[in-house]
Amino acid sequence: MRTLDRSPAVHRTVVSDRREPVPGIAVLGLIAPRLAEMTLPGQFAMAIPPGGGQAATALGIYEAEGTRISLMLVIVGPRTHELAALPTGATLDLIGPLGNGFELDSLGENVALIAGGVGIASLLLPAQSLASRGKRLTLLYGARTADALVDVNRFSELGAKVACATDDGTRGHSGFVTDLLRALPKHAFSGIAACGPSPMLRAVGRAAAYLEIPAQLALEETFACGVGACWGCVVPHAASSVGAPIGLIGAPPQAAPRPPHAKRVGPPTREIADFSYVRVCKEGPVFWAHELRW
Amino acid sequence: MGARTSLVNSKSATLSQPDVSVNLGALRLSAPTLMGSGCYGSGEEYAPFVDLGALGAIVLKSVTRHPRLGNAPPRLVSTPSGLLNAIGLQNPGIDAYLENDVAKFADRPCAVIGSVAGFSVDDYSYVTERLAARDEIDAIELNISCPNVGTEGETFACDPALAEAATRAARRVTGKPLIVKLSPNVTDIAGIARIAEAAGADALAVINTVRGMSIDVDRRTPRLGNASGGLSGPAIRPIAVLAVWEVAQAVKIPIVGQGGIETARDALEFILAGASAVCIGTGNFTDPRAPLNVVAGIRDYLTDRGHAALSEIVGKANPQFLGVR
Numbered sequence A: 001m002r003t004l005d006r007s008p009a010v011h012r013t014v015v016s017d018r019r020e021p022v023p024g025i026a027v028l029g030l031i032a033p034r035l036a037e038m039t040l041p042g043q044f045a046m047a048i049p050p051g052g053g054q055a056a057t058a059l060g061i062y063e064a065e066g067t068r069i070s071l072m073l074v075i076v077g078p079r080t081h082e083l084a085a086l087p088t089g090a091t092l093d094l095i096g097p098l099g100n101g102f103e104l105d106s107l108g109e110n111v112a113l114i115a116g117g118v119g120i121a122s123l124l125l126p127a128q129s130l131a132s133r134g135k136r137l138t139l140l141y142g143a144r145t146a147d148a149l150v151d152v153n154r155f156s157e158l159g160a161k162v163a164c165a166t167d168d169g170t171r172g173h174s175g176f177v178t179d180l181l182r183a184l185p186k187h188a189f190s191g192i193a194a195c196g197p198s199p200m201l202r203a204v205g206r207a208a209a210y211l212e213i214p215a216q217l218a219l220e221e222t223f224a225c226g227v228g229a230c231w232g233c234v235v236p237h238a239a240s241s242v243g244a245p246i247g248l249i250g251a252p253p254q255a256a257p258r259p260p261h262a263k264r265v266g267p268p269t270r271e272i273a274d275f276s277y278v279r280v281c282k283e284g285p286v287f288w289a290h291e292l293r294w
Numbered sequence B: 001m002g003a004r005t006s007l008v009n010s011k012s013a014t015l016s017q018p019d020v021s022v023n024l025g026a027l028r029l030s031a032p033t034l035m036g037s038g039c040y041g042s043g044e045e046y047a048p049f050v051d052l053g054a055l056g057a058i059v060l061k062s063v064t065r066h067p068r069l070g071n072a073p074p075r076l077v078s079t080p081s082g083l084l085n086a087i088g089l090q091n092p093g094i095d096a097y098l099e100n101d102v103a104k105f106a107d108r109p110c111a112v113i114g115s116v117a118g119f120s121v122d123d124y125s126y127v128t129e130r131l132a133a134r135d136e137i138d139a140i141e142l143n144i145s146c147p148n149v150g151t152e153g154e155t156f157a158c159d160p161a162l163a164e165a166a167t168r169a170a171r172r173v174t175g176k177p178l179i180v181k182l183s184p185n186v187t188d189i190a191g192i193a194r195i196a197e198a199a200g201a202d203a204l205a206v207i208n209t210v211r212g213m214s215i216d217v218d219r220r221t222p223r224l225g226n227a228s229g230g231l232s233g234p235a236i237r238p239i240a241v242l243a244v245w246e247v248a249q250a251v252k253i254p255i256v257g258q259g260g261i262e263t264a265r266d267a268l269e270f271i272l273a274g275a276s277a278v279c280i281g282t283g284n285f286t287d288p289r290a291p292l293n294v295v296a297g298i299r300d301y302l303t304d305r306g307h308a309a310l311s312e313i314v315g316k317a318n319p320q321f322l323g324v325r
Helices: A033-038 A078-084 A117-122 A124-132 A152-156 A177-182 A198-211 B010-014 B093-100 B102-107 B121-132 B152-158 B160-173 B189-198 B234-248 B264-273 B290-304
Strands: A009-022 A025-031 A044-047 A057-065 A068-074 A091-098 A110-116 A136-143 A161-166 A191-196 A215-219 A234-238 A275-279 A286-288 B022-024 B027-029 B033-035 B057-059 B076-079 B082-085 B111-117 B139-143 B178-182 B203-206 B210-213 B228-232 B255-258 B277-280
Touching (some): A009 A033, A025 A091, A033 A057, A033 A068, A057 A091, A057 A124, A068 A078, A110 A124, A110 A198, A117 A124, A117 A136, A124 A152, A136 A152, A136 A177, A161 A177, A191 A198, A198 A215, B033 B290, B082 B234, B111 B121, B121 B139, B121 B160, B139 B160, B160 B178, B178 B189, B203 B234, B234 B255, B255 B264, B277 B290
Parallel strands (some): A110 A136, A191 A215, B033 B277, B057 B111, B139 B178, B203 B255
Antiparallel strands (some): A009 A025, A025 A068, A044 A057, B076 B082
């Protein structure tokens, strides 16, 4: 068996298909043989803007099968408009696969997938992988409105029980997807894999702690570099659990005696904290909920 | 010593590749492209995508005397043609940095420039001395212009007396090439440049980010955790080109031009204004191949116009360019 080299690279991909499953959300199919082979559930890619002039866009890899991958994007700004408008046959350069995926083996036999909005994009590959290993799946899926729920059938086809929540009550529970979770008894699932906006993930983390269910959260953050270089996408994390990243905080070192001529501008800046800021793009985007200090 | 030593007959440019090497003081770079501090990690983050040997230099993330947690997120906001950041000099402090990080810079196939930030003249002296003593570090960039640590960090680039004191303090403790990074957030950048030159800088980095802010009108709060930040990207390029133009009329040490460079033509604006080299920061986030494209495009430009060396065109759009001594 050959070992698969999973190190990220710049891949030139070709648009094979595109669709808008719901208004304002596009799924862009790309021929990307190496990415399709390498990508682990929960990893992401940076799309280099074909026209330049703006930062690359981080996108979760939605599907990966054979030689094809797909990316799901909310069409909101100039970057996503440009990507969503790419015609079939156009080339798109992607950096990937990036970040660490879900630790699916740690989630047990009865797994809840919890998605908020376009966070659903990072949960299909985990769902497929878990289903292929015979795990029981439940999808809890929240969105603004019924029309913003994407590809629910893809999950039910995998045998997942599905419960939805919408802000306006047009489908399923009227309210937050986390309400569905909170209504359940302790240990209702053996594990949770979630992706969505930060406020939702924080609520999932709190509910999971109360229900005593281990939860892995895939964070959606604004990235600049996406590769760990700029430290722009950080999240507070229990310091002890991550190797020794830059920013690891302990007691401040003993200050050297200051010579009398030394001129100081402002007070010394030294912080002590029981967390450090770690990079969502590098140490994440998937974190154990109980290790985040947010 | 200086960057403009090439006296090759321009006819030979058609026979061989034009010379794009550059000298920043005693630091000789095989390419005129530096990777901006805080934008390129330590280089290893980009090694999977970019041949680091094709780069001129990597300017490392700034290190301070004591560990710094950095600013609370959000640290980034996209703005039209720009990126607003407020990282806040997150770093492990010079002790841990020397112990854990510096050794791995030894095998970088390009020059490695350490970046020093501080909050007192003594900080600059102390951190520069310890960092520059390491063989892995080829030169020092003095970051006296970080806009994201209250008013303290940038004060050094905005106050002539402090700019002079910090530069002199660093100069006193190392013989390695010393690059001083200037802030655009001043009334007279040329004046500060002259002071840094007189205080012993071997080169100047022009410019750091431009102070800025973005407000979320729905939540009625600034978008950045630090409230204010530093703006980079194409939005600041004209500001940076003018700053280089003005500094090039004031000093005779090499200038590293930076601010929104993504393409060779962007870089050439800085070079024609008087920069001997350019630095790419945010441009790497658009496309990690940008530095390679910039060098290739500069070579083409020189070849097309019959130049044998990049040094021949430095400052060529700037009538009052003083030249590099």
